Amino acid sequence: MTHETGVQQGAETRPADLYAELFGKQASTLEVVSTGRLTPVGARPPIRTYLAQLWKRRHFLWAEARAKVTSGTRETLLGQAWLVLNPMLNGLAYYLIFGKVLGADRGIPNFLGYLIIGVFLFQFTSQSVTGGAKSVAGGRNLIRAFSFPRASLPISVVLRRVLNLVPTLSAMLVLILILPERENWNSVAALFPIVLVLQTVFVTGLALLLARAAASLPDLNQLIGVLMRFWLYGSAVFFSIERFENYPLIVGLMEANPMYMVLDAARDTLLYGVAPSVSTWVGLSAWALGTLVVGFAVFWQAEESYGRV
Template sequence: MSVQDSDSAPAGTDSDVVLIDKRPFVRVGARPNIFRYIGQMWSYRHFILFDARARVAGSAANDALGRLWMLLNPILNGATYFLVFGVLLGTGRGIENFLGYLIIGVFMFRYTTSSVTAGSKAIVGNRPVIRAFSFPRATLAVATNVRELISNIPTFLMMFVLVLAIPPSEPITWAWLLFVPALALNFIMNLGLGLFLARLVARWNDVTHLIAFGTRAWLYLSCVFFSADRFAGNEPLTALMNANPMFCVLDIVRDILLYGGMGDPARWLVLGAWALGALVIGGLVFWQAEESYGREQ
């Protein structure tokens, strides 16, 4: 019996010839370099879209009102905040079109918190799939954020309708088109935060409880139902709010939809920096633990 290299064996050799593949062995489940990892994720783009759509379709299958709850939840939350903060506590005094202001705050903040919270559970909620198949684990976090975006499209449309319908109704302007890049930056930021938190939750499940408290504090620091002008004399708190990416999202969207503006350029810069920074840092942090996600905890 003779032995030949696979790249030099002539055609039509006998069956007793052993062909040797000289390519180096690759460990199963090994973490690829970051650029190859990104390329692998791109090859799974169809899976990401299919998974997101399938989960949206089945998310409300057990509810009698089905997908209507996607609209009812933010509306009911907004009505509660309006009653407590607008009527009882009077936080809406001095805010032009407070109802529209509150609606945008509640709807946009709910989208962000649901995306970040769901993204943080992308690994722990899919352990059986991770152990059964080999694929880039980050696709699960991406699919989760795409799912949240798709499921919130009716919510955004309802937000537009309410802003147009509730007095003082606001006219549609060309500036409304800027909602798309604002939402895109918001999506990127949510994805980056979700990737970062997904690694922490995969390692320490107790982090999920801290996320709940963190989003609650984030709610109050983002001026969802009151104006930042209330803290005009407090420079440290004002600086903290100006650096808050969610406050920037709300301020930009409110300026676009309610006040005929295009958003403060400083808000766009802060939001863009957060979106890029969160995606890069969150992606790298998640990628570094790629080989550990399928292990038993």
Template sequence: MGGRPPLREYLRELGERRHFITMQAWSSATHQHRGMLLGNLWMILQPILDGLVFLLIFGVILRANRGIENYTGYLVIGVLMFSFTSRCITAGASSVHDGKALVQAFSFPRAALPLANALRQTISTIPVLVAVVLLVLVTAGPGVVSGSWVMLPLLFLMHTWLNTGLSLIVARWGALIPDVRQLLSYVVRFLMFTSAVMIPIDRFAEALPWSRPILEANPIYIILTMYRDALLYSTMPDTMHWATLTAWALVLSVVGMVYFWAAEVKYGRRR
């Protein structure tokens, strides 16, 4: 219970428990709407309703669509695909705490919990991705379909990789500092407004010119831009964006795993 195996052994043990991680993620994702009249249909209805609410507020009331081609599709992609990352962050921070009973009762690599969370959010986001495609087709018409759409599965895979690294990092924070689970909601909100989810970063750069390089290096901004290029603007995502996103995903996943493993002996201690 109190030991920490070498990192190589730790990773091997995680691999041996891949079936546990998969089943826990699948069970959580497919049973989250159990007891509701429409059941898992909410996995598609909820993102569509979220998109319509944001469209009403930012597209109709606030008129944030100035200068943006096909703002409805722009907003739908931004809001719904950002929610994938936001859920991974907030749920990842609570993953070890929510699995405290397992942690205190069994010996297993604790990283299985944030990894299962990331996989759960990935499974839950597949219907969201379907909803995004449908909404883009409805708002932009069938003519928007192009060869760049073939990049969508790869973009989603890269997005999942990025979110997994983030989930591992915040899982350690949330497990050792309970207050972090409350503070992260504000961090997520800040990321929403600085990742061009609803309005382009040009409007931030106009007010704070020095911020443009920082905003453009944000991996969430990059992945959203790549989704929009592929789905809305019939453009293959930029090579530099691919390189930067790959670097972010690799660094966050490696650092996240090592960072989480380093505190393995602290998880689940009775306070």
């Protein structure tokens, strides 16, 4: 007596015959895969492969950043106007407190323009670094669900801030032009976009570095806000470095500060019509490229750990 499957009882059944009975012609497509060709999910690829994977996702990163720019202020009455109003209100507060009450404007030509450039550009750095540090923790569910280069998360944050910076910069330039104190705007202003590129490269590297650190030590996110205030005061956002001319150590530390270099170069090009010094270009370029290389390498080294609890 035989079963309906067509395989006689008592006959020796081979695995291939059983697969053929169950799956028909599909059995011929089955392939034995060597374990040597398998890789763990979420494993860290070689750095060149990793960079190639990031480059392939560049269009998605840009689209995702644009979508989050429009959604970030959707629930407010003024919408994207807050991208401009927020730094303007901060600048007004600093102007009243430091410029009028504490007299920090003494000896600074075009103090309003000086202050506006400092506040607007420092806020871009602060928001990029703070958001980048939180990006891995905020995207942990996404990390566990999909396989993709984790560096996409902090890079996407910086891209979002760059898009936010476009209307902010437009407002900054308009304010500089219409303010009562006259700026000395000439062909040197064409160097300002180079300053912005170097600042963006620098904050991208710093976002990657802090994203790696905050993923290992979540308490760091609570300290970043305090550290940003110290950095704000150490970058001469609303006072001149000449106030500390009798303290050469303080002056030296501030001049080595990359954000001071960014603000000093931006003010020279947009307010005073002076080309930044060679030392400023060299120092800022070294900070930008060095931070990006170190930040990317450190982040890539811990690629396999970001989805863990």
